[in-house]
Amino acid sequence: MPASRFGRQTGKRTSHRLVVDELGQAVVSGEFAVGDILPGDLELAARFSVSRTVLREAMKTLAAKGLVLARARIGTRVLPRPKWNLFDSDVLTWHFNAGVDEGFLRHVCEVRLALEPYAAGLAARRATDADIARMMRLAVAMGDAEHSAQTLAQADLEFHLSLLEASLNPFMHTVGSLIEAALVGVFRRTSPSDDGSEIDRVAMAHIRIVEEIGRRNEEGARHAMEHVIRVGQERLLLNLKAQAAS
Known part of the structure; x- marks a missing residue:
């Protein structure tokens, strides 16, 4: 994943909201394609400079929106688009931001x-x-x-x-x-x-x-x-x- 979108360049914006927005936008824009496995917790936590607890809560939020599914020993996979909750305001906003x-x-x-x-x-x-x-x-x-x-x-x-x-x-x-x-x-x-x-x-x-x-x-x-x-x-x-x- 390009460093320009994640990690240290986000500065002090290391909140749960930032992680959700950045990862959600990356999924909806296709930066992470359907079926892709997201990087592991340690890698993403390091890139965002957040705790694994914050990261896991962000993943739960994205899962609730239908974007991803976490599986033990497999990782967090991007779900097919028909699973996405298009009535969710964040998902709709990410669509318009992506074009x-x-x-x-x-x-x-x-x-x-x-x-x-x-x-x-x-x-x-x-x-x-x-x-x-x-x-x-x-x-x-x-x-x-x-x-x-x-x-x-x-x-x-x-x-x-x-x-x-x-x-x-x-x-x-x-x-x-x-x-x-x-x-x-x-x-x-x-x-x-x-x-x-x-x-x-x-x-x-x-x-x-x-x-x-x-x-x-x-x-x-x-x-x-x-x-x-x-x-x-x-x-x-x-x-x-x-x-x-x-």
């Missing part, structure tokens, strides 16, 4: 299409007036011309999590929180922060969702949400292709 492909982004959008339009319909049926007022404030705030890509992504995330909460189905909000890292990654890649007219268009599309919810129009709310997700997906894939061509 995601078109297939991965399509899968994220498919999950959103399966979840958010239905949640919008539930919100049209159940949301309180206070819920609707809050969502409208968040949607209008998305039209602020001063947004950077990062702040617009955060505003977008806050709107969508607020809508999931307004569905009054606790599972909806929990699943949204689980895929929060994926939503942030998607929103940052679709935020039109350099185009004022496009920011206005995005804000108006979200305002339309709230308007349909306010009318208690379940079908309209579902369609409005689906439109937002599909348009975002198209922009996302165009951005990805542009990056690949540059």
